[in-house]
Amino acid sequence: xxxxxxxxxxxxxxxxxxxxxxxxxxxxxxxxxxxxxxxxxxxxxxxxxxxxxxxxxxxxxxxxxxxxxxxxxxxxxxxxxxxxxxxxxxxxxxxxxxxxxxxxxxxxxxxxxxxxxxxxxxxxxxxxxxxxxxxxxxxxxxxxxxxxxxxxxxxxxxxxxxxxxxxxxxxxxxxxxxxxxxxxxxxxxxxxxxxxxxxxxxxxxxxxxxxxxxxxxx
Amino acid sequence: xxxxxxxxxxxxxxxxxxxxxxxxxxxxxxxxxxxxxxxxxxxxxxxxxxxxxxxxxxxxxxxxxxxxxxxxxxxxxxxxxxxxxxxxxxxxxxxxxxxxxxxxxxxxxxxxxxxxxxxxxxxxxxxxxxxxxxxxxxxxxxxxxxxxxxxxxxxxxxxxxxxxxxxxxxxxxxxxxxxxxxxxxxxxxxxxxxxxxxxxxxxxxxxxxxxxxxxxxxxxxxxxxxxxxxxxxxxxxxxxxxxxxxxxxxxxxxxxxxxxxxxxxxxxxxxxxxxxxxxxxxxxxxxxxx
Numbered sequence: 072x073x074x075x076x077x078x079x080x081x082x083x084x085x086x087x088x089x090x091x092x093x094x095x096x097x098x099x100x101x102x103x104x105x106x107x108x109x110x111x112x113x114x115x116x117x118x119x120x121x122x123x124x125x126x127x128x129x130x131x132x133x134x135x136x137x138x139x140x141x142x143x144x145x146x147x148x149x150x151x152x153x154x155x156x157x158x159x160x161x162x163x164x165x166x167x168x169x170x171x172x173x174x175x176x177x178x179x180x181x182x183x184x185x186x187x188x189x190x191x192x193x194x195x196x197x198x199x200x201x202x203x204x205x206x207x208x209x210x211x212x213x214x215x216x217x218x219x220x221x222x223x224x225x226x227x228x229x230x231x232x233x234x235x236x237x238x239x240x241x242x243x244x245x246x247x248x249x250x251x252x253x254x255x256x257x258x259x260x261x262x263x264x265x266x267x268x269x270x271x272x273x274x275x276x277x278x279x280x281x282x283x284x285x286x287x288x289x
Numbered sequence: 290x291x292x293x294x295x296x297x298x299x300x301x302x303x304x305x306x307x308x309x310x311x312x313x314x315x316x317x318x319x320x321x322x323x324x325x326x327x328x329x330x331x332x333x334x335x336x337x338x339x340x341x342x343x344x345x346x347x348x349x350x351x352x353x354x355x356x357x358x359x360x361x362x363x364x365x366x367x368x369x370x371x372x373x374x375x376x377x378x379x380x381x382x383x384x385x386x387x388x389x390x391x392x393x394x395x396x397x398x399x400x401x402x403x404x405x406x407x408x409x410x411x412x413x414x415x416x417x418x419x420x421x422x423x424x425x426x427x428x429x430x431x432x433x434x435x436x437x438x439x440x441x442x443x444x445x446x447x448x449x450x451x452x453x454x455x456x457x458x459x460x461x462x463x464x465x466x467x468x469x470x471x472x473x474x475x476x477x478x479x480x481x482x483x484x485x486x487x488x489x490x491x492x493x494x495x496x497x498x499x500x501x502x503x504x505x506x507x508x509x510x511x512x513x514x515x516x517x518x519x520x521x522x523x524x525x526x527x528x529x530x531x532x533x534x535x536x537x538x539x540x541x542x543x544x545x546x547x548x549x550x551x552x553x554x555x556x557x558x559x560x561x562x563x564x565x566x567x568x569x570x571x572x573x574x575x576x577x578x579x
Contacts, residue, residue: 119496142500149498159493163306173497178292220497 072097073118073228073261077127080113081283087113089283090127095261095276097227100254102270103263105280111263114280115232118261119151120144132227149177152221152229152258156236158213160205166216167192167201173224191219195249211242218246222253229253231262235269243269296503300510304518310483311515317479318519318566319526321472322558326527328468329554332461339454340416341546348412348428349441350377354405356436358382361408364436368412371430373422376413382406407438421455424448473565481573484508491577505574512570516562523558 073095080087088110095101105111116122117129120139128137134147153159160169170191174184192198195215205213214234221229231250235243247262247269254260264270270277279286304311350368352361358381365377380388385406389397398404412431414422424447432440494504527550535547 121496145495145498145500145503147498148496151498153496159489159496161490161493163303163487163490172494175292175295176494176497176499176503181291224497 072130072132072259074130075114075117075127076130078117078124078129079126080117080122080124082113086110086283088117088280091283091285092127093278093285095259097259098254098257099276100251100260101262101276101278102273103261103278103280104265104267104270106265109280110283111265111280112232113283115230115261115263118228118230119153120147149173149224150227152224152226154214154217154221154229154231154234156233158205158217158237160213160217160220162205165202165204166197166208169205169216170219170223173220177224187223188219191223194222194252195219209242210237211239211245214238214242214246215249218249218253222258227259229258229260231260233263233265235264235266247273296506297510299507301514303507303511304514307483307487310486311511314479314483314566315515315519315522317475318515318562319522321475322519322523322562323526323530325468325472325561326523326554326558327530328465329557330527330531330548330550332465333551333554334548335454335457335461336419337546337549339450341544342450343414343416343422346414346422346424346443346447348414348431350410350412350431350437351439351441352408352410352436353438354407356408358408360436361410364434365410367434368410368431371427373415373418373424373427374412375415378411378413380409380411382408385409419458421451422447424451469561472561477565477569477572479569481569481576484570484573484577488577491574495578501575501578504578505571508570508574509567512566513563516566519566520559520562523562524555527558 075091075093078091079089081089086108091114103111103114113122117124117136118131120129120131120134120136123136123139128135130136131147132150134143134150139147161172164172167188170188171184174187179187192201195218197212197215197219200208200212200216205216208216214237218231218234221231229250234250235246238246243266250260250262251273262270350364352364356364358379361379361381365379368374368377382404385408386396386398386404389395389406397406414424414427424442428440428442431437491504531548531550538544538546538548
């Protein structure tokens, strides 16, 4: 579950978010739309506690921003999977090791790590590419690797910040389809995008941001 | 346990993954350790060198003609008691005749009908004193003794050497402290640059929920490995430099001395490399993770 209660965060120069209140219940799938600079990324960063609200509070899973100590932030992030427009894959290691990294952080035994990573690789259809470095993959494959890394730890919340921004229409469509499959396993998903045509007609809730204000919520 | 193995192996793999920055850090460590190591060897051998030089100081005290061997021995005993004098060996009148015959092949007594050579004493100085040898004062004291005719010495040269020795002794702690400080700063900044070049890795680790200590550990192990590699490279290089130094001293300068290395220096260098690289990594990563 993601909950925003009267949340305001203003950047020094750019627009942030203003007095936002909404809830995304557990196991829900929601889209976040709005033009560039409308505050989508700020909202995402508030959810994974990269930013803390200047007023109000954000609740993600069992962690709430007004009670959260700085040293507990890593533990809060362990319940959240994240996918970014620029993939954020580590260029110095192969696909397998990128996907396995969150499980090493969580202290999983090696045997279980192997099983889970292989499962995720199958799910995102990257079989045979495990040993390749991110730079040897196409944009779509990199984003699927990034998605595998986000879901390998089985998070309760999955955030996707403009995940299709650098992808061609076919890859973008396949990625959204993958997110739908993941959602069906019980994961709460929030996906930010400015590509309305990609998300319309899917029957999921759409939150619309403009200049840091929530314009549409339905 | 799996997590610890992962952290250690990550640290070691990072050296290979980031070859260019690792090589730069290892090379910087290597060069600075060589400078510190050679400076330490130099410092250790300063005293040895002055001991060697002092063993070559020689003062010859010639007595007046009427001073007998017995009186010469009594004066030599007095000379021995002067502070800074190690030994005073008397060469009696008859010994002087024998030496003359050895050197010139003639018995001066048979030529002249009498022995004109005076008794003398060869004075050697204390080699181990860390203080400046007060050579002039010793010479003056010997010259003022009854029965002493002439004192032959290399006063100007000895004074110069002693003055240099004192200067080196006085400035050595300051210079060595400065060198160690520069070394620490150079290594720290090199390690810091190598950590800064991986800011995106650190950010990604934070996003997936890694704690600060989890992020720091591989960097610390990486620093330790780089320190170890540098130290392993420094040892043979240092031995090579010392060997070359000894070759120059013996074969080119023809001096009967050799440079020695205290085993403590090896430990000191290993410790310095380890502590600086680990602390450098830790501090650099901590400053990014603030």
